[in-house]
Amino acid sequence: MDCAISVSELTKKLGDVPALNGVDLEVRKGGIHGLLGSNGSGKTTIIRTLTGLVRADSGTAQVFGHDVWHESVDARRLLTYVPAEVTLWPRLTGGEAIAALGRLRGGTDGDRQRKLIERFGLDPTRRGRTYSPGDRRKIALIAAFAADTELLLFDEPTTGLDPLTEAVFAECIAEHAARGRTTLITSDSPADIQRSCTSVTLIRDGRTVTAGLVSELKQFSRTTITATTHIGPTPIGNAPGVHNLRRTDAPNTVVFDVDADQIDPVMTTLTGLGIVSISAAAPTLADVFLRGSADDEVTAPAIPGATR
Incomplete structure (x- = not known):
């Protein structure tokens, strides 16, 4: 299968606490995939494993066929990661921070960057320490979309964003997918996943509950x-x-x-x-989420780009 992300039987303990218990995840190239689960379900650990920031205890994880640990340089070259909590250089302006983040990836298209700043309604002249959490997130999102890498990893990307900015974010990931690029989004909000994603994996306690196209899974609620x-x-x-x-x-x-x-x-x-x-x-995706969180079995047929 033409996979951007392939995770199989991944396990990880953080201290004595099991964070991942054999989770599976498969995301097809060009897809917008949601990783849906409650707080503590293992979403962030999966994302950090894919970036090479966390090493799994067992199992496999690949990005475009590259092992995220043994071939980490090749894997990281293909992805951009926006964490759930965004911290900026306090004395740099927003524009300077976006440029600095771009240079870490070898530079970005300046015209594209300026258009993104305008679309997200960001004032790039303010110092980093003066930005609200929502504006700091805008800076990270602008830098990620300006980088235009093959894979975007977003951990709770809409936290702190107003509805208008959420709509701009959804437009940008749709455009990213239209260029054949891949996006993985984590969230504990079924509405966010249903609004932005075409496929979803539901996880609970570090395990995969079910996976499939959003439209298909709703039919099984x-x-x-x-x-x-x-x-x-x-x-x-x-x-x-x-x-x-x-x-x-x-x-x-x-x-x-x-x-x-x-x-x-x-x-x-x-x-x-x-x-x-x-x-x-x-039925909505929230219904699937609630049933999965309540230990009800939620099943769906095998769907390309998402495995159970």
Whole structure:
């Protein structure tokens, strides 16, 4: 498979605490992939392993076919990493900091850099110590996109950003993908991943729970239905695939969750009861995340660019 990132059975202890417990991750070239998990699930350790900042205890990790430890120079040449916490030189201006970061990568396109500064709405004349956390993150993001490397690694990139800047960030990674480049984003926010990414890996306690295309995984979650029927809706509670049946104060009205593959037979049951009104809330990536975090099994078919 045409992989930008390939991680297999990766383990790592930080002191006596297991951070990674055999995690798997696969990201196809040109993809925008999300690494979704709660705090402490191992997201940052995976990112830092890919950059060579952390050495795994066992397992393998490759970037474009290069082992991240034994071929670290080749691997690092192909990636740019923006950490969750951004620290700047306090006396340098924002523009000077962006230029310095660019020189670390051998220089960047000055015109591209100026356009990014304008798009992100950054004042590049202020000193580093005067920037807010959100503005410091803007500087790191501008430097990363200006570098235009094959692989961008972002650890919680939207923290501290306003909605307008989040939209600019999403546009930039889409443009990066359109040029055939790859992006990996970590987040504990399903909404952020759903908004920006085309594929996702869900991890919990240093293990892979499931992986796939965002659009496909949502189909393996549950739809929430609110229905009012002429006849009492008691039979719905016994229908296959129905979960969390709740009655409301309204007569003959229930709210329940239904598995995607059981919607048709449930609708047949509701029709037999005489539907007065019905509404459905489509599943989101947050539903997949919550089910995975609650130890429910979330499965999906094998999808190119993401393995379980």
